[in-house]
Amino acid sequence: MTHMDLAERQARQVEWIVLIKRGQHFGAILLGWVSFIGIWFLLSRFVVGPILLPDPITIGIKMGDIISSGAFVRHFSSSILKVFTGFGIAVLIGTPIGYFMGRTRYWKAFFHDPVMVAGSVPGITYAVMALVIFGISLEGPILAVALISMPYVAINVAEGIEGVDRKLIEMSRVYRRTERHILRHVLIPSIMPFAFAGVRLSFALAWKVEQLTEVFGSSGGVGFMIRKEFQDFSVTGVLAWVLLFIGFMLLIERFVLVELERYLFRWRGPQESELA
């Protein structure tokens, strides 16, 4: 009886401690947001002035205007379409590059420097390249996204190829499957998760570069609108557009990409797809 009591009391105590800890954690997060917005308010009211730094409420109202006018949906869908088209091209070109890098020493050495350099040059480079090649156009941002994510796809696919089960290929040969069959049913299914991981890794970079390219030369999309607001000297407009954009991009990164990956690679079983 006393033994049970003690155990129960201890369990309840632990529960309380966990609850308090969790409360403190969420309290701190809440405090973080409150102080972030509070400091913003104070800066806006007393230090910088409402024209140079509008308060969060003004920005919120502007965001509401942008959404209700339909401008956000129009420009955001234009931007996101370019990002995903760019990704598609990056996977189409990056996957064969990664395949060769993973299979032969020669191609690994060949692509080593281009891939490394492409991964460490500033984003402005891609924006400029797109502008020079395509001018003010739809294709520019797509090219920029493709160029910046391709090295990530290639590196990941190369890693994936090196990890392909050689026994599976040998077995397919023993059973006289054609090379095309092996490619379709052994190699491509093993590579795709890695290509997708490359896409996910480069997502944050890709949308930033896409938007930068739109700032430099475009006739539509979120980056174009940010540029327009900048030229109108509207801090409110710039902040409202960028915060909306960031918010939706983070949502896509967190939910859409993760879910899509889980769906595409559901044959791998739950644990593996969690890891990738």
Place this chain on the structure above:
Amino acid sequence: MNKSSALGRNLALPPNGVGRLQKLFSSNWGARLSAYIAFLIIWQLVALIVPRAPGPVPVFTFIWIEISGGSHGGVLRGQFLQHFIVTLQRFSLGLVMAVVSGALLGILIGSLPFFRALLNDTLLVFLALPAIIWAFLTTMWFGIGPRAPIVTTLLTAAPFVAVNVAQGVRAITPDLHRMSAAFGVPLSKRLRHLILPAVTGYLFAGIRFAIIIGWNGVLLSEWFGAAEGVGWRTRFWYDANRYRGFVGWVVIFIIFIVLLDRLALTPIQQYAFRWRDAQAQSSETTKSSMASS
């Protein structure tokens, strides 16, 4: 064709002139050289197809004139060092401020759970804000001048230093913290002998990111909000509709950041991480040398 068959074919070649040439080109150095040659050929092809795009020869001629201070035709003379020095001053000032503030913030976030919960979301927002936004905002806040590029460098680079340092602090085993608390080790000693050695490697990784990202920031900010400096000069050529100047400067930026990365940053980072497992280190550097922009 896999590793062993490529090797076998090389060995089977007779040692005559053609064989030696083939061997040279199939070596690692030959492969890398071929990559650069292929790049130049593709560049030239793009220049032939797209009338706006300048080929490698005009671009490198432009770079030479710009650096040597020769004439671009007419009264326009090459200007290089004056802009480069101005930009480097702004860049290094912003970077130093970013590293100091980022490191302090990172230690705070990494060692105290309260600060982690407090600042984590704010940091996420700052990490997600693209450099171009800071360039626009600082230009609107400070006008044309040196302050916009400096503050842009600071604001784009600091979050990356903070995140890396926080990661380093969190990687310290809690046992060591508990032990030093139990033995009453003062905070200053704990900082010197426990936190700093553990954080150094992460700090250098953070500085490396900060340099690549801050360089992008300073260029963008000078493009939109400066009256001198390399970013301004690039815009000058763009506005003058001389694409070879515009592309030439971008090539200079790439060469600068790649040389800085290869000659200074990667060796420093390897040195700072030398206490870790050698194998883990090599994969770490290839992975981390990728993430950027």
